[in-house]
Amino acid sequence: MSKKQMSVPGTGAVGRSPASRYPDDFKRDAVRLVCQEKYSFKAAAAAVNVSEKSLREWHARFAPQSAPCGQDASLDELREENKRLRQQLKRAELEREILPLDRSTPAFKFYSVSRAFSA
Numbered sequence: 207m208s209k210k211q212m213s214v215p216g217t218g219a220v221g222r223s224p225a226s227r228y229p230d231d232f233k234r235d236a237v238r239l240v241c242q243e244k245y246s247f248k249a250a251a252a253a254v255n256v257s258e259k260s261l262r263e264w265h266a267r268f269a270p271q272s273a274p275c276g277q278d279a280s281l282d283e284l285r286e287e288n289k290r291l292r293q294q295l296k297r298a299e300l301e302r303e304i305l306p307l308d309r310s311t312p313a314f315k316f317y318s319v320s321r322a323f324s325a
Contacts, residue, residue, distance in 0.1 A: 228256070233264040241269050 232254075239250035240261070247265070251258040275287045 230268075234268050236261055237265050237268045240265055 236250060236254045236256065239245040239253060240247060243250075245253065247258050247261055251261040254261075272287070272290060275283050279287070
């Protein structure tokens with residue numbers, strides 16, 4: 207079968223995307239290991255035999271989003287939200303730092319300029 211030929215949907219033949227390899231229930235269960243069971247991404251990915259990258263993508267899609275604290279939140283709730291937001295920021299900064307950038311992209315040019323000003 208050539209690359210231009212289409213496969214019949216649902217047959218698992220040519221053209222099936224890796225994202226559809228696992229059912230959504232499986233993905234939600236894998237994400238639950240991280241969210242509720244407090245597994246690290248690495249440990250949870252190894253436990254369900256998937257890549258850490260796939261698990262992180264599933265987490266972004268299926269993990270429950272925490273609601274922001276309201277104006278009547280207690281001090282403990284505000285501290286917990288602050289802790290969660292700091293962890294989220296740290297993770298985003300780390301991902302941005304290790305993200306391989308192509309020198310020809312606008313993102314690389316912006317990153318280079320912003321780094322020059324922050325030094």
